[in-house]
Structure formats: C-alpha cells, structure tokens
Amino acid sequence: MSERTGWDRRLRVRADGKGLVGHAGVVLLRRCADQVGLTGALAAVLPVGVGHGWRERAAVVVQLAVAIALGAVNLSEAEQLALHHRNLFGPAASDSTTRRTLAALDESALTRMAKARRTVRRHVWSLLHLRPGGFPWLSVAGRRLKGWIVVDMDATVITAASKKERAAATF
Incomplete structure (x- = not known):
C-alpha cells in the first residue's frame, strides 16, 4: 500500500462518529512536515538502526x-499526545525513546538537522514564490501583515455545553 493510500484510508471521515481524533490541526502539521520533505530530510541526517522496536529518529x-505545538511541556505529555494520535501516525514513541533520541543529538547532529531544515525551508519558499499571485499574506483592515502565514481551514462551529457552575455557552 502506498503512503498516500494509507493516509487517505486513515483520514476518511464518516458520519458514524467513530475514528475521530482531537487536535485536528496535528494532521496539518504532520502532513506538512512529511509533504514538504522535512521528515525525509531529517531521516537522511539522523542515525538509522535496525532491529525489533527501533523507531526512526526523524519520526520521533x-x-x-508536533506535541510541543499542541502544548506538551514534557516527554510524558508528548507520549500521551502521540498515543492519542496513533491511529493516524502509527505507533507512538515512548518518552524514554524520545529522551534517548534527544540525548544522542550532539553538535554535529544538530548542525546537520539545521542544514536540513534550511534546505527544506528554502524549497518551500521557492514553491510559494511560484504561486500565481504570490504568497497569500494576511490583510487586516486593508493593511498587509508581513511575516504571518495564512492557513485557510474550513471548520464547522458546534456548540459546547458545560455543566460547570456559572459556565456560559461557548463554541
């Protein structure tokens, strides 16, 4: 099965309420990293191993x-968020695997990672410059805000009820 087919199968939305996952923005972040080549570029510069239980360090x-972007402040929280999203991205790396991955990042590895990030960033910006009309900068009240990145997502607003004392209705 190709990776694309796997993603399509996992992201299919049904009306039965099953297979839903919180933090839907995580899909955008993770797929963006994969699609622009960041995950692959990191895989090319990080250690590769073999054997049962080996986790690709770039994926870790x-x-x-992604877990940090969702608000994780320690490795245990990062593991719990990854476990929450395992149906989308596969098995989660444990907090100890993540700790070992970080501990193995010496100055040389960090330099290689920075170079890989720069290369991917340069590639993404070159693609954006090829876009008709340029990059869709954010304009507010007729003023262009430079340095902001626009991610246009469609969503459905739903009401949320709370039984907490003095809680007001919200979206």
Missing part, C-alpha cells in the same frame, strides 16, 4: 515537535 523528532 517530528512527533515531538
């Missing part, structure tokens, strides 16, 4: 970055 690093 990307998983950790």
Whole structure:
C-alpha cells in the first residue's frame, strides 16, 4: 500500500462518529512536515538502526515537535499526545525513546538537522514564490501583515455545553 493510500484510508471521515481524533490541526502539521520533505530530510541526517522496536529518529523528532505545538511541556505529555494520535501516525514513541533520541543529538547532529531544515525551508519558499499571485499574506483592515502565514481551514462551529457552575455557552 502506498503512503498516500494509507493516509487517505486513515483520514476518511464518516458520519458514524467513530475514528475521530482531537487536535485536528496535528494532521496539518504532520502532513506538512512529511509533504514538504522535512521528515525525509531529517531521516537522511539522523542515525538509522535496525532491529525489533527501533523507531526512526526523524519520526520521533517530528512527533515531538508536533506535541510541543499542541502544548506538551514534557516527554510524558508528548507520549500521551502521540498515543492519542496513533491511529493516524502509527505507533507512538515512548518518552524514554524520545529522551534517548534527544540525548544522542550532539553538535554535529544538530548542525546537520539545521542544514536540513534550511534546505527544506528554502524549497518551500521557492514553491510559494511560484504561486500565481504570490504568497497569500494576511490583510487586516486593508493593511498587509508581513511575516504571518495564512492557513485557510474550513471548520464547522458546534456548540459546547458545560455543566460547570456559572459556565456560559461557548463554541
């Protein structure tokens, strides 16, 4: 099965309420890292291993970055978030695997990772410059805000009820 077919199968939305996952923005972050080549570029510069239970170090690093973006402040929280999303991204790396991955990052590895990130960033910006009309910068009240990145997502607003004392209705 190709990776694309796997993603399509996992992301299919049904009306039965099954297979839903919180933090839907995590899909955008993770797929973006994969699609622009960041995960692959990191895999090319991080150690590769073999054997039962070996986790690709690039996937561990990307998983950790996504968990931090979702608010994780320690490795245990990062593991719990990854476990929550395992149906989308596969088995989660444990907090101890993540710790070992980070501990193995010496100055040389960090330099290689920085170079890989720069290369991917340069590639993404070159693709954006090829876009008709340029990059969709954010404009507010007729003023262009430079340095902001626009991610246009469609969503459905739903009401949320709370039984907490003095809680007001919210979205």
